[in-house]
Amino acid sequence: MKLKQLEGLLGDLQQFSNPKVELEQYPTGPHIASRMLFTAENSYGDISDKVVADFGCGCGTLSAAAALLDASYVMGFDIDPQSLETATLNAEELEVEIDFVQCDITNLELKGQIVDTAVMNPPFGTRKKGADMEFLSAAMKVASQAVYSLHKTSTREHIKRAALRDFNAKSAEVLCELQYDLPKLYKFHKRKEVDIAVDLWRFEPRQN
């Protein structure tokens, strides 16, 4: 599938109808989502024929992208049942198979590296400090091959250090810097859209 085509399909998905501030529910836009998964597939071969997990999947944009790029099995995890309902509809609309699980990533007990690749757009930790790190820590425990994630560019050094030192990463690499526009979903945003710089990371977990 071509990048443009992927972006187009993702652009048709439904997004959060009632975003919940405390969960940092902002959509991973089709532009970023398509590039993220496209890179994972075309530069690293981490998607097609792989088992992929999407942490904090929300309405399932990243899960859908993985499924469209021929992941053999995709699972989406989120704490919020409304989002998962939308995600289920999105998957049906695209005619892709995705299994969704409602759970809290921060106390998810998964046994070992049961997926090949994890992809995620975690909460940036602006509402609940450290949420981004909790997601990363969890993802590094379940993926055997690679973790793709978005984090604020301002936290780059911190992320790198934590990944290598605390989260069992063999490598931690910023693939590119992206503009993430947070739509004005929340009252506390003054301007219509706030652009923030985020890094697209690729981490390689050590084999356990």
Place this chain on the structure above:
Amino acid sequence: MLSCNIKGVSNGFPLRIEAGKVIEKEVDFNPDFLKHMFAKIEWKALVEGARSMGYAELPEDSPDATVLDSGDETFLRKLHHALLELHLEEGALVCPETGRKFPVNKGIPNMLLHEDEV
């Protein structure tokens, strides 16, 4: 199905499946993927899980890995069905240790813990 299964295998102890409604979906047969998964799954948990959803064709003991490449697809077909085509639509996942039930609604298991369980 796998989510229950992965959940099952993944919570330290396999969760039991309490089947309310099970649906079957047809999924493309992909032998390479199945071989890949075979190495990852906990056999007993899968056998149990499939049985509680009404599918009892899997052998009790984990077959030798050689069967995967034997050219005989019978086993792979069964694995395919149990792993990918059975979906728990309504029901619950039950922790064998505490009896705690995690409900499954519209195919989505709810693994959230209550405040006092965290």
